[in-house]
Amino acid sequence: MLEVRASSDADEFGRAVYGIAQYFGGPLTEEQQSRFSKVLPFERMHAAFEGGQIVGGAGAFPFELSVPGGTLPCGGVTVVGVYPTHRRRGVLRAMMDTQLRDLHERGEPIAALWASEETIYGRFGYGIASWTGEIKLARVWNSFARPFERQGTVRLVTPEEGATIFPPVWNTLMAERPGVFQRTKEWWELRRLRMPDEEKANPRRFVALELDGSTQAYAIYRQFPEFDEGVSTARLEVLEAFGATPQATAEIWRFLLDIDWYATLDASLLPIDHPLFVLLANPRRLRFRMGDGLWVRLVDLGAALSGRAYNGEGSIVFEVRDAVCPWNEGRWKLDGGGASRTDAVADIALDVDALGSAYLGAVSFAQLRDGRRIEELQDGAVQQADALFGWRPLPWCPEIF
Secondary structure, rough: OOOEEEEEEHHHHHHHHHHHHOOOOOOOOOOHHHHHHOOOHHEEEEEEEOOOEEEEEEEEEEEEEEEEEEEEEEEEEEEEEEHHHHOOHHHHHHHHHHHHHHHHHHHOOOOEEOOOOOOOOOHOOEEEEOEEEEEEEEEEEEOEEEOOOOEEEEEEEEEEHHHHOOOOHHHHHHHHHHEEOHHHHHHHHHHHHOOOOHHHOOOOOEEEEEEEEEEEEEEEEEEEOOEEOOOOOOOOOEEEEEEEEEHHHHHHHHHHHHHEEEEEEEEEEEEOOOOHHHHHHHHHHHHHHHEEEEEEEEEHOOOOOOOOOOOOOOOOEEEEEOOOHHHHHHHEEOOEEEEEEEOOOOOEEEHHHHHHHHHHHOOHHHHHHOOOOEOOOOOHHHHHHHHHHHOOOOOOOOOOO
């Protein structure tokens, strides 16, 4: 008989994480396990047991995630995997069901994840809620479209200093865009600023832009030197680069683009409305490849809809189908920025995953209607929903978790 419960100690935690870790390498070392449990507590890592043996695991980081106009507690779903000996036996569904109920009981109205495959999580109520992409820019095409007068000073910093001066810039991004999660002190130290052993040959570089007496931008990047017939074919990988203002963003990217010796600059997880697309004189040379980004699940539909801001006044009634979280099933009226149960005539009928797609403002109801994901029951309902839910700038989660 299958049982799903939170891991109770380090051994159960490690074996639960191995549900996915085995597909990418060996089990976690004692050091890796200790480090990981500092950002993912044991009780947030569910394990699936059969016959006393762990056969799968699913975790959820305790996040605070930015949503339009504010932030909400969020389960950051991660390290979900089933042992190959127990695939196609309902283990994943049992873990997802238990995890969602746990998040609901904890008062976390939304959950979010990065999907390893697009077809896995829709059946559990997750919808694509943001778009992201990667670039590969040859150095010869790195010119800006307009003359750019440099301001401020860029300097190399240590990870220890970065732990102090980088978070305020990240927090500015979080205040501006939906989809950004709050990084704790442990997250910064263990996930972004630590120098992993496997990166020793090409270590992370940390730089800060000082402008008007404060740190207004930072970047983390790596360099991969290589030559072919005496010519540099080196690659510069930008792990993240953010500015607190448009000027600071342009400054930090101008610094990165001007670094010597690289032939190609790579960056991933960029939003489709990133400033680089209009900063550069030749944006098509970015070779931008787009894909799905963050997936969102409304765990407590009323609290989630009431927890974000909307554009202007107006109301809309949704008929929501949710087979996994039955407490969300039924008719909900969004009015005055709050959502509540109603007996009013529905304007739009949809599954909860479609509502998750529209939640952060990246996917429109018109797109969902045209893609046959929702039903417009009243004339003009989709236009009204888009007027309420649309948001700029677009959501952006710059880190896979």
